Amino acid sequence: MSSDEGLGESRARQPVVFDMETSDPDDVLALALIADHPAFELVALTVNPGTDAQLGVVTEVLRRVGVGPIPMGSRTPGATREAVSPFHFAWLGHVPPVRAEAVSSEVLAEAFRRFPRAVLLTGAPLHNLRLALKAHPEMRIERWVAQGGFAGDNLVPPAHQLPKFVGRELCESHNFGGDSKGTLLALGAPQIGVRQLVSKNVTHALAWDGAFHALMAPHRTARAGLAVAYDAMSRYQEAHPEGKLLHDPLAAAAVIEPGIFTWSEVEVIHARGQWGARAASGTATFMTTSVDTARVLGVLIGGAQRPPMRQPPPRTE
Numbered sequence: 001m002s003s004d005e006g007l008g009e010s011r012a013r014q015p016v017v018f019d020m021e022t023s024d025p026d027d028v029l030a031l032a033l034i035a036d037h038p039a040f041e042l043v044a045l046t047v048n049p050g051t052d053a054q055l056g057v058v059t060e061v062l063r064r065v066g067v068g069p070i071p072m073g074s075r076t077p078g079a080t081r082e083a084v085s086p087f088h089f090a091w092l093g094h095v096p097p098v099r100a101e102a103v104s105s106e107v108l109a110e111a112f113r114r115f116p117r118a119v120l121l122t123g124a125p126l127h128n129l130r131l132a133l134k135a136h137p138e139m140r141i142e143r144w145v146a147q148g149g150f151a152g153d154n155l156v157p158p159a160h161q162l163p164k165f166v167g168r169e170l171c172e173s174h175n176f177g178g179d180s181k182g183t184l185l186a187l188g189a190p191q192i193g194v195r196q197l198v199s200k201n202v203t204h205a206l207a208w209d210g211a212f213h214a215l216m217a218p219h220r221t222a223r224a225g226l227a228v229a230y231d232a233m234s235r236y237q238e239a240h241p242e243g244k245l246l247h248d249p250l251a252a253a254a255v256i257e258p259g260i261f262t263w264s265e266v267e268v269i270h271a272r273g274q275w276g277a278r279a280a281s282g283t284a285t286f287m288t289t290s291v292d293t294a295r296v297l298g299v300l301i302g303g304a305q306r307p308p309m310r311q312p313p314p315r316t317e
């Protein structure tokens, strides 16, 4: 049965394939926010590099959200290198390791065969995508939303330039630089229809800090994913009161509501180990130049129209 043959609201939900890592809390935060989001149907998950410890963490987050099982792939099933940042275990406690049943390239190919409308969301260096594009030239991805890249002064109007990046046209990008061969392959791959790159200049514009946490608090009872994300960030802020920049969650927001960003069609530049972009046409590659930060919370909550808690009745004197 395809996702479109499901019942009720699943007809309107966007199938999403999420490629992630766990060297930073960002990815599991995005995972919790999208796993039961009313706009998403998470149809497959691939992990880089995909150690048993990572798969254990991902499985535990999905269990807490109450979603799954879904197909999960690993670049290297059984890889042993350390790939889970200490935060994850400080938050979740001990979680049993899980061995991925398949390699990521096969999970990706199968997911896009079964769900041709699926969006690929990537929050990690692009090893898994590179391997899938190479192994499966027939694979077709209509739309890829990536967290990565950088838009500098040449693209971003002065009103939207962040002070920390003023004067720069190039910058490091963890996800693009972590596998620059994979990045360049994916940016040029005819198998991908549209690319939307949620770049560092916007992901550094919004943090899940104390103020964002307070805004999220009344919504955390609306669904399990919000409760899990809220719990993670309560724990995170005990050690990091300044909060966490929202990289992957912003990319997730771009899957649902690209209209909260402004975009430029670009050609991506890779020079001296850094990344930038210049305006171009016909590349089908679009990069964020700004974000309406006030709308992000509502998009991530989803169904925010529904009041999360009953209002107390008006007082009568």
Ligand SMILES: [Ca+2]
Binding pocket: 021, 024, 026, 027, 123, 124, 247, 248
């Ligand atoms: Ca990430």
